[in-house]
Amino acid sequence: MVTIKDIEQAADRIAPHVLKTPLLESETLNARLGGRLFVKAESLQKTGSFKLRGATNRIACLSETEKARGVVAYSSGNHAQGVALAAKLHHVNAVIVMPSDAPKVKIANTERHGAEVVLYDRNTESREEIGAEIAEQRGSVLIPPYDDAHIIAGQGTAGLEIAEQAEESGVILDDVVICCSGGGLSSGVSLALADRSPETAVWTAEPEGFDDTARSLAAGRRVSNKPGAKSICDALLLPAPGALTFPILIEHVAGGLVVDDDDVRRAMKIAFEEFKLVLEPGGAVALAAILSRRIDVLGRNVAVIATGGNVDAALFAEVIQGR
Amino acid sequence: MVTIKDIEQAADRIAPHVLKTPLLESETLNARLGGRLFVKAESLQKTGSFKLRGATNRIACLSETEKARGVVAYSSGNHAQGVALAAKLHHVNAVIVMPSDAPKVKIANTERHGAEVVLYDRNTESREEIGAEIAEQRGSVLIPPYDDAHIIAGQGTAGLEIAEQAEESGVILDDVVICCSGGGLSSGVSLALADRSPETAVWTAEPEGFDDTARSLAAGRRVSNKPGAKSICDALLLPAPGALTFPILIEHVAGGLVVDDDDVRRAMKIAFEEFKLVLEPGGAVALAAILSRRIDVLGRNVAVIATGGNVDAALFAEVIQGR
Numbered sequence A, B: 001m002v003t004i005k006d007i008e009q010a011a012d013r014i015a016p017h018v019l020k021t022p023l024l025e026s027e028t029l030n031a032r033l034g035g036r037l038f039v040k041a042e043s044l045q046k047t048g049s050f051k052l053r054g055a056t057n058r059i060a061c062l063s064e065t066e067k068a069r070g071v072v073a074y075s076s077g078n079h080a081q082g083v084a085l086a087a088k089l090h091h092v093n094a095v096i097v098m099p100s101d102a103p104k105v106k107i108a109n110t111e112r113h114g115a116e117v118v119l120y121d122r123n124t125e126s127r128e129e130i131g132a133e134i135a136e137q138r139g140s141v142l143i144p145p146y147d148d149a150h151i152i153a154g155q156g157t158a159g160l161e162i163a164e165q166a167e168e169s170g171v172i173l174d175d176v177v178i179c180c181s182g183g184g185l186s187s188g189v190s191l192a193l194a195d196r197s198p199e200t201a202v203w204t205a206e207p208e209g210f211d212d213t214a215r216s217l218a219a220g221r222r223v224s225n226k227p228g229a230k231s232i233c234d235a236l237l238l239p240a241p242g243a244l245t246f247p248i249l250i251e252h253v254a255g256g257l258v259v260d261d262d263d264v265r266r267a268m269k270i271a272f273e274e275f276k277l278v279l280e281p282g283g284a285v286a287l288a289a290i291l292s293r294r295i296d297v298l299g300r301n302v303a304v305i306a307t308g309g310n311v312d313a314a315l316f317a318e319v320i321q322g323r
Helices: A004-014 A027-033 A051-060 A064-069 A078-089 A104-112 A127-138 A149-168 A184-196 A212-219 A245-252 A261-275 A281-291 A313-320 B004-014 B027-033 B051-060 B064-069 B078-089 B104-112 B127-138 B149-168 B184-196 B212-219 B245-252 B261-275 B281-291 B313-320
Strands: A023-025 A036-041 A071-074 A094-099 A116-120 A175-179 A201-207 A255-259 A301-306 B023-025 B036-041 B071-074 B094-099 B116-120 B175-179 B201-207 B255-259 B301-306
Touching: A004 A051, A004 A149, A004 A184, A023 A149, A027 A036, A027 A261, A027 B078, A027 B104, A036 A149, A036 A261, A051 A078, A051 A149, A051 A184, A071 A078, A071 A127, A078 A094, A078 A104, A078 B027, A094 A104, A094 A127, A104 A116, A104 B027, A116 A127, A149 A184, A149 A301, A175 A184, A175 A281, A184 A201, A184 A245, A201 A212, A201 A281, A212 A245, A212 A255, A255 A261, A255 A281, A261 A281, A261 A313, A261 B313, A281 A301, A313 B261, A313 B313, B004 B051, B004 B149, B004 B184, B023 B149, B027 B036, B027 B261, B036 B149, B036 B261, B051 B078, B051 B149, B051 B184, B071 B078, B071 B127, B078 B094, B078 B104, B094 B104, B094 B127, B104 B116, B116 B127, B149 B184, B149 B301, B175 B184, B175 B281, B184 B201, B184 B245, B201 B212, B201 B281, B212 B245, B212 B255, B255 B261, B255 B281, B261 B281, B261 B313, B281 B301
Parallel strands: A036 A301, A071 A094, A094 A116, A175 A201, A175 A301, A201 A255, B036 B301, B071 B094, B094 B116, B175 B201, B175 B301, B201 B255
Antiparallel strands: A023 A036, B023 B036
16 A cells, blocks of 8 residues: 555655754663664654655645645644644645644644644544544544555654664664554654565554554554553553554554653653653653664664654753653 | 865874764745845764864874874863774874863863863862873873964864855855854864855854953953953853964954853753754853854854753753743
């Protein structure tokens, strides 16, 4: 369905609009871990997350008629900002449906990119229904957060960069760990690495209570999270893997890693201290999986994707001053 | 004395050890400023500051006999970490003389890079004397923080990267603003840009009370700061421009910009919000000069170097939650 060719074409298409983010390394952390740990800092991407990649690719592929009718998206925040900026860069109107309890910084930034924000109650309303209704009323195109071939191909461009940057560092990566919710990034990157670095094992990372991908991979079919779970990882609270993304994950991902909120807080603190990175909780889950030794770095070359940095100051201040 | 050739050779020499840091841009901040603002994120450099560039070039140029005798350096922190890691990467012993009131994170990281740290009292002791004494006792080579041709050439490599990255973005930079203390980075980068981007005006930025470079540039001769001034910019508290660096600054720098600690705090907060960067106070001075409109970005292309990110968590937490 999505091929390496699609990802390569996406890379050309989005190149003028997205940052080739750095692959960072800390000598002191490497010494402590006894191996080499690389952090792909997508928190530095414009809009503060990788989501701009897929959104830009999707919107660039719209027809002129579709562009004129505008786009609509629903998102807990990072996809919202990605779609808002991608739409602005292509002179397309955007309406974004966001949960009223999303981090203030994500709502504010979405509006600052020129999008119209419609808030909904996460507990009583369906964002899919609201999004579909707006799309129908206005004739606008829905930009889904992950279950879309153009979105998957766009996110996969991060995988091309990781393979290229690892090669420049003279390294063959043993493992790549990816923060996962709907699976758009994980599926795209695992496709890219299957082509460019077939020796590399790809893993998803999820917060406790939202480990649907790990359990689905183990079960061989899509299973959902129990309702009522809580996590500080606001970007990763979806109920189940995607219909399009899951078959790709089953084929290309070695397994799913799970961490708790304390692991995530420690990873955010280490990212601040060692890499001078601002990571949001959901963006630190893959790093947390490594630092809590879900995979051992000893004698190995391991990369994690730090997927986002959109975190409110109060939470970040609390976390970096924690134990 | 230092030529573009020296900087080019330094770039080749240090390439295996240093990160080519990204040149970041924020669409929302650009919209607010009415121009394009680029941030060269040297805070992401290994050891958390640009200082690794010069230190690596200096130590790579030592003879085998000199390497065997080890190196000594004095520094408020960032040069310390740069020398410590550069020495480790070249299998050279390092002794670092640091003020006892330096940020804890800088002292701890210097030790973690394997260097021996000797603390001194900033008010009653001379770090130059202590450094010279150790160098004499042990026969080790002193690695000065800025007044050295190899150090200047090493720091200048950041200027080559800025010119190259601006060209990739299709931009001719009108201005580049650089956080300045002894002038090693400012002199090296201004030399590099004079060759690669002669249309660009280069400016130094300093904190109030430590504006020796601005006043020296205005006076046409080296003048010193009055003792007793205070600033949160712990990395930029030197009394006067260097003997080697100042003649280069006089030739290639348009002028010196000065900001106060409140400007610096606001810039650190904006760097957190818009760029997801952790900047230390001294690393945010150039950004502060832009955000407080010492130079107008309206209709222009301006780059600042964010020189470092080694800041204690308590101070960073306070600053990002400020007004």
